[in-house]
Amino acid sequence: MEDGGxxxxxxxxxxxxxxxxxxxxxxxxxxxxxxxxxxxxTITLTRSQTLWKSICARDWGxxxxxxxxxxxxxxxxxxxxxxxxxxRRLRNLDRVSCFNLLTTTDDDDDDSSSPTxxxxxxxxxxxxxxxxxxxxxCEGGRHLDDTWIAYTDxxxxxxxxxxxxxxxSGRFGHSCVVIGSCLVLFAxxxxxxIRQNDTWIAQQESSKTLSWRLLDVGPVAPPARGxxxxxxxxxxxxxxxxxxxxxxxxxxxxxxxxxxxxxCFGTWHETLSHPVPSPRSGHTLTCIGGSRTVLFGGRGMxxxxxxxxxxxxxxxxxxxxxxxxxxxxxxxxxLARVGHSATLIPGGRVLIYGGEDSYRxxxxxxxLLDISQRRVWRRLKCEGYQPRSRSFHRASADESGCxxxxxxxxxxxxxxxxxxxxxxxxxxxxxVDLLV
Amino acid sequence: xxxxxxxxxxxxxxxxxxxxxAVALHSLMIKHRIExxxxxxxxxxxxxxxxxxxxxxxxxxxxxxxxxxxxxxKSFDTDFVKVDQAVLCHLAKASYYMNIKGLLDLxxxxxxxxxxxxxxxxxxxxxxxxxxxxxxxxxxxxKENSWNLFV
Numbered sequence: 180m181e182d183g184g185x186x187x188x189x190x191x192x193x194x195x196x197x198x199x200x201x202x203x204x205x206x207x208x209x210x211x212x213x214x215x216x217x218x219x220x221t222i223t224l225t226r227s228q229t230l231w232k233s234i235c236a237r238d239w240g241x242x243x244x245x246x247x248x249x250x251x252x253x254x255x256x257x258x259x260x261x262x263x264x265x266x267r268r269l270r271n272l273d274r275v276s277c278f279n280l281l282t283t284t285d286d287d288d289d290d291s292s293s294p295t296x297x298x299x300x301x302x303x304x305x306x307x308x309x310x311x312x313x314x315x316x317c318e319g320g321r322h323l324d325d326t327w328i329a330y331t332d333x334x335x336x337x338x339x340x341x342x343x344x345x346x347x348s349g350r351f352g353h354s355c356v357v358i359g360s361c362l363v364l365f366a367x368x369x370x371x372x373i374r375q376n377d378t379w380i381a382q383q384e385s386s387k388t389l390s391w392r393l394l395d396v397g398p399v400a401p402p403a404r405g406x407x408x409x410x411x412x413x414x415x416x417x418x419x420x421x422x423x424x425x426x427x428x429x430x431x432x433x434x435x436x437x438x439x440x441x442x443c444f445g446t447w448h449e450t451l452s453h454p455v456p457s458p459r460s461g462h463t464l465t466c467i468g469g470s471r472t473v474l475f476g477g478r479g480m481x482x483x484x485x486x487x488x489x490x491x492x493x494x495x496x497x498x499x500x501x502x503x504x505x506x507x508x509x510x511x512x513x514l515a516r517v518g519h520s521a522t523l524i525p526g527g528r529v530l531i532y533g534g535e536d537s538y539r540x541x542x543x544x545x546x547l548l549d550i551s552q553r554r555v556w557r558r559l560k561c562e563g564y565q566p567r568s569r570s571f572h573r574a575s576a577d578e579s580g581c582x583x584x585x586x587x588x589x590x591x592x593x594x595x596x597x598x599x600x601x602x603x604x605x606x607x608x609x610x611v612d613l614l615v
Numbered sequence: 616x617x618x619x620x621x622x623x624x625x626x627x628x629x630x631x632x633x634x635x636x637a638v639a640l641h642s643l644m645i646k647h648r649i650e651x652x653x654x655x656x657x658x659x660x661x662x663x664x665x666x667x668x669x670x671x672x673x674x675x676x677x678x679x680x681x682x683x684x685x686x687x688x689k690s691f692d693t694d695f696v697k698v699d700q701a702v703l704c705h706l707a708k709a710s711y712y713m714n715i716k717g718l719l720d721l722x723x724x725x726x727x728x729x730x731x732x733x734x735x736x737x738x739x740x741x742x743x744x745x746x747x748x749x750x751x752x753x754x755x756x757x758k759e760n761s762w763n764l765f766v
């Protein structure tokens with residue numbers, strides 16, 4: 180950088196690169212890009228991989244950045260990650276790519292089959308990349324009580340293994356979330372129509388076993404329910420909202436579960452605030468960080484499909500509605516959804532997929548929701564394998580947040596003379612890749 | 616009674632400043648020099664910093680070491696960085712070299728605030744950066760670097 184005229188020189192040029200980068204890291208993206216464009220030297224300087232790797236860690240999190248480094252190092256091409264492009268692609272995410280995973284099972288397993296096609300089950304990804312599937316409903320309205328795990332090979336193949344059966348008891352419409360290193364399962368409904376309010380906890384004992392035990396929660400627990408929304412809000416707490424209760428009516432209550440440090444017991448408490456989202460079921464809760472958990476959609480008391488967005492502030496324990504002018508968003512007016520999936524992706528954003536709309540049509544679209552200052556609601560293109568439209572499927576992201584696994588759900592049936600029209604359960608496992 | 620040992624700091628242009636050891640130790644770089652320099656380290660050279668800047672840095676360290684709990688520390692800091700961009704950058708550079716965390720944070724934050732909300736041209740003006748692009752190059756650059764505006 181040269182003299183700016185009148186004998187004054189640019190002192191900022193005297194700072195070392197590391198020092199300058201530490202200042203740039205305090206700035207929003209637009210200021211970094213504006214600084215970059217001031218002169219030839221700054222343009223070159225701000226293309227530094229060191230700088231953009233730090234910006235990625237700042238905005239996408241250390242977990243995403245570290246797993247990306249590891250993936251690049253172990254890939255066959257072993258290309259260095261271009262952090263500038265990586266940042267830009269994730270920032271302006273406008274498409275996803277899907278891949279159907281080849282699934283196999285252990286040959287010496289007696290029940291050598293993949294998990295039965297099902298819906299309203301639970302699917303989680305543990306920190307070592309292990310997929311865990313439990314329960315759900317299948318053909319004939321029957322409940323399932325089996326636990327399956329799978330490890331994926333380069334995200335193109337998965338090897339399912341049945342781990343246990345019978346415990347917890349069979350159910351669908353339950354919730355299951357990862358809290359720290361364990362899974363916490365709550366409530367659900369069985370095929371006799373009985374709704375529960377029990378809480379279960381599971382820990383991985385080895386790469387092939389997982390065991391469930393009933394969690395002691397003391398005398399206070401939320402009323403029994405199914406099809407509620409749930410998510411973990413930090414290493415120790417879980418949030419639930421609504422669902423369908425004992426008498427078949429839709430609930431609108433909010434509860435928080437706090438686990439003890441040794442994970443041996445938990446305490447539930449109800450949060451009371453005003454205003455609150457209306458009673459509903461088949462909606463989603465997604466923790467986006469910064470004490471905020473996003474609630475979207477669902478089916479209300481009058482069976483109408485909802486499109487409202489709220490967030491729960493877990494430090495104030497209150498709900499705040501987020502308003503979007505849907506008219507101005509392409510496809511926005513069709514955005515009411517129930518039985519969709521909502522998954523956290525880097526940058527505190529939510530990826531919403533599938534579900535049913537107000538006309539009972541199953542959807543196959545992907546939407547990006549950002550409730551930060553930028554306020555984005557954007558339909559994403561889908562490349563590669565086109566998954567069938569579905570609802571009441573489950574989706575869960577791996578540690579990087581850039582790869583989502585989706586399993587099951589109800590899909591449109593193939594109309595053939597011998598087959599019942601309309602509905603069928605799906606048993607495929609596919610991957611949604613954000614880094615196209 | 617606290618020890619009243621003093622240290623002499625010598626700037627790049629030969630100016631010397633006598634300061635209490637406690638004040639000098641606020642710079643981790645000087646602290647390291649003293650601890651590894653042996654008994655004769657009563658004069659420390661600071662060749663990366665001019666006398667003008669060093670005098671200001673010492674003023675900062677004095678205030679923070681002698682009156683760390685005073686009520687006017689915040690307003691002292693605010694006024695301390697109300698200087699032109701050249702002095703501010705020299706202070707930042709000195710705090711980085713001399714490893715004075717408080718001053719480094721303060722100066723970095725102040726410089727960062729001077730970028731916020733400014734256009735490319737305004738940043739050039741503030742920091743006296745000469746625009747060495749042709750109008751065509753600038754237009755190309757603007758197109759290529761406006762991807763943050765994607766909604």
